[in-house]
Amino acid sequence: MCSCPNIQFYEVEFKLWGMQVVPTHKNCGDPLTDEQATKFNKELTKMWNME
Ligand SMILES: [Zn+2]
Incomplete structure (x- = not known):
């Protein structure tokens, strides 16, 4: 599992x-942890809402 403190959405594939x-x-x-994946999904949703 990934343990990087800060992950930007463009660093995720x-x-x-x-x-x-x-x-x-x-x-x-490494795959994101559940916590990171949740955060990433929020970022992604935020980004989509802006467009
Ligand atoms: Zn990482």
Whole structure:
């Protein structure tokens, strides 16, 4: 699991892990924790709402 303190949305990519797609941190190559994924989803929603 990724343990980076601050993750920007542009540093996240979606990778296929087994049977599911998991948000992954590009910088370290590790999947996001649940907490990070939740935060990332919020950022993404915020971004989409602005457009
Ligand atoms: Zn990371």
